[in-house]
Amino acid sequence: MAEFTLRQLQYFVAVVDHGSVTAAARQCSISQAAASMSISQLEHAVGVELLIRTRSKTVAPTQAGVELAARARRILGLAGEIGAAVAGAFDEMRGKLRIGCSATLSPRVLPRLVGQFHRNYPAVELTFREGAAARLQEDVRNGRLDAAFVYALQSEEDLDRIEVAQVRQHLMLPADHPLAGRREIRFQDVADEPAILLDIPPAIDRVVSMMQAAGVEPKLRWPSSNMETIRSLVAHGLGYSFVNYGPGPETAADHPGVVYIPIANKLPANPVVAMLPRGVKVPRRVAVAIDFVRAAAAETDRSG
Structure with missing residues (x-):
């Protein structure tokens, strides 16, 4: 069995994160020589090269290094909890919880999740990151995040996946739109109007493909990477947009000027x-966080 120390893993992860032995040594408050020696000892212990060194004195992890870094983060996280655990309160949930959430999902998921842990599990240090699904999943893969909430069509096959909420796609229309009172709407009903879509890959390409499959070529105008900007443009009557679900009763008042109507096309x-x-x-x-998001989504469905 390979013999290495937690300190060596700590220095290795720092090097991977900073892309430089010099920067990692500075962050860890050790000499560059000590950091280099630690990495060499770790490579000798595991029997593979972990870093690719360049003439510019930067480094990048090999494939083995990427995999080791992901596992090292989890090992270091568990090791950091030992002191708190042996001090008592084995039954109290504690430690770090690092959650990622797709930018379009985060306003619905994160506030209630953070509030739940803040009130009920104060010993858990919850941090979150918002962004594109691909980047979040890369952070799950390399151990920087414990879990990420994304849409299934954005999910990547080399990670485990747990379904937490069924959603239905909606069109967002101005509140005074002639079709705003419809129970359902088809893409064909708005084919001649401007489509204001979320410009975060691959979202915009996926929506365009869905509409084209329904026989509609969307008239793309004013794409934006900010959902609040899109919502405001729609509220001003400048077009329609596509969302994976409308707001539940608890957030409807936060979105004046727009309505969300389920899409009748098969998607x-x-x-x-x-x-x-x-x-x-x-x-x-992590399991508690997933269960809470699932329960909160089910409650919104019932109340809606």
């Missing part, structure tokens, strides 16, 4: 899913 299912590292046992705090 591929796109539930919300939690993405997890492949084959890793889920810590209790």
